[in-house]
Amino acid sequence: MGAEDLNLMENEGACRGREGKGRRLWKKVKYQLVEYHSLPGYLRDNEYILGHYRSEWPLKQVLLSMFTIHNETLNVWTHLVGFFIFLALTIYTAMKIPKVVDLNSLQHFPDIMKPDLQKLQSELLTCLPSVPDLHRLREEISSWHIKEHLYNCLPVRFSSSNHTDVCVLHSVKDDLANIIAPLMIRPITRWPFFAFLGGAMFCLLASSICHLLSCHSERMAYIMLRLDYAGIAALISTSFYPPVYYSFMCYPFFCNLYLGFITVLGIATILVSLLPVFQNPEFRTIRASLFFGMGLSGAAPILHKLFLFWGQPEVFHTTGYEILMGVLYGIGALVYATRIPERWMPGKFDIAGHSHQLFHILVVAGAYVHYRAGLVYLRWRDLQGC
Structure with missing residues (x-):
């Protein structure tokens, strides 16, 4: 290999080196943040933010910019x-x-039920031992069954007096059964x-x-x-x-x-x-x-x-x-x-x-x-x- 060939190879290597450095420098400059006045029209939205804009970057650089x-x-x-x-x-x-109502939240029921709420809760929990785990009732008991069961076990006295109006209690018990049973079986x-x-x-x-x-x-x-x-x-x-x-x-x-x-x-x-x-x-x-x-x-x-x-x-x-x-x-x-x-x-x-x-x-x-x-x-x- 002659001297001319060696010189030619050296010149080509130097050119490739300069080109590589040039590409790297251009890439570095190209993905620099720019100021508002340098933006294309479609990216100009807020003239009070003056700098630190990305402008028309490749998708890869855009994703990495997060x-x-x-x-x-x-x-x-x-x-x-x-x-x-x-x-x-x-x-x-x-x-x-929760997908169903806990009986411990019965204080939100209408005022007619509040005077004897504690008695109502204790008797319900006594006659329905599975109530604390209400979500299992949805899988095991049909709505009509649980309504009938609730009706039969509801307390027979809702006041502190010693006498009971049968007609009133029948109505209240029926209302309670119709309110509580659907709540346990079918949440909103x-x-x-x-x-x-x-x-x-x-x-x-x-x-x-x-x-x-x-x-x-x-x-x-x-x-x-x-x-x-x-x-x-x-x-x-x-x-x-x-x-x-x-x-x-x-x-x-x-x-x-x-x-x-x-x-x-x-x-x-x-x-x-x-x-x-x-x-x-x-x-x-x-x-x-x-x-x-x-x-x-x-x-x-x-x-x-x-x-x-x-x-x-x-x-x-x-x-x-x-x-x-x-x-x-x-x-x-x-x-x-x-x-x-x-x-x-x-x-x-x-x-x-x-x-x-x-x-x-x-x-x-x-x-x-x-x-x-x-x-x-x-x-x-x-x-x-x-």
């Missing part, structure tokens, strides 16, 4: 953690929330509660995925944002299901009316959100107002519930939860629409503390408050039925 620091990191994780919280709550609810349906939990998980997961993937391309951003809007509409719509169903389960007309209205409104909101113009920054306030209006429509069934069941503690308890949930959602929508606090100090909240992150935290908090209200609804209807 473990790096940028202005969407906390947007991704606030709702991803929220998703796992509600997944755990769903599993807990399915496994641990749970589907509205699990519909809400499913809507919450869909919303939180869709939002997290949207914030992670939207920077990949304009097409991806379009799809992800529509998924995000659908998730918000699903959360709001399904949030109505437990309060409406359990409040009006004894009034089928109003139950179907309210459920149908919010379902149609949710579908209409999703369809409107599919319009490309809906994503323009100037429609930010309109977007927030549309979803806020969906939530505000829940005032009608709440007021109706208060009118029908005024005086029952469960009604005031659930209404308090629902007001707190509405306040949290409302503050979140207001913060989102006004871009507080970053509008006061542009660039200071790029990584943490900007309006969208606060909005996410308030949404998770509001959904959890609604979960607590749902537990009250289940207990109320399990105990009282219609």
Whole structure:
């Protein structure tokens, strides 16, 4: 091999080395975070967040970016953690929330039964030794059998006096048997509660995925944002299901009316959100107002519930939860629409503390408050039925 060949090989090696370094340098520069003015139009949404943007990265780098620091990191994780919280709550609810009523909770029965509650409980537990393990009754005894058994073993005296009005006792015993037996055998349906939990998980997961993937391309951003809007509409719509169903389960007309209205409104909101113009920054306030209006429509069934069941503690308890949930959602929508606090100090909240992150935290908090209200609804209807 001559000197010329050696020189040629050395030159080729040097070129390949420079090319390799160039590719590595270009790759490093290409996946750097950029400032707002460098973004393509479809990624420009909040002019008060000035830097730390990802722009048109390959899908692999986009997925890995969930473990790096940028202005969407906390947007991704606030709702991803929220998703796992509600997944755990769903599993807990399915496994641990009692499917039947414990006789130790009979203090929630109508006032006519309270004067001799202790006597009633002790005699029931005496004549039905299997009552403490009520879930086994559903598998072993038919509803008619247990009703007849309950009727025969109910106490024959419900007052401290020495005489008994047979007609009154017969009526009370029959009422008790008809109330207690169905509760042990057929608990109130749970589907509205699990519909809400499913809507919450869909919303939180869709939002997290949207914030992670939207920077990949304009097409991806379009799809992800529509998924995000659908998730918000699903959360709001399904949030109505437990309060409406359990409040009006004894009034089928109003139950179907309210459920149908919010379902149609949710579908209409999703369809409107599919319009490309809906994503323009100037429609930010309109977007927030549309979803806020969906939530505000829940005032009608709440007021109706208060009118029908005024005086029952469960009604005031659930209404308090629902007001707190509405306040949290409302503050979140207001913060989102006004871009507080970053509008006061542009660039200071790029990584943490900007309006969208606060909005996410308030949404998770509001959904959890609604979960607590749902537990009250289940207990109320399990105990009282219609």
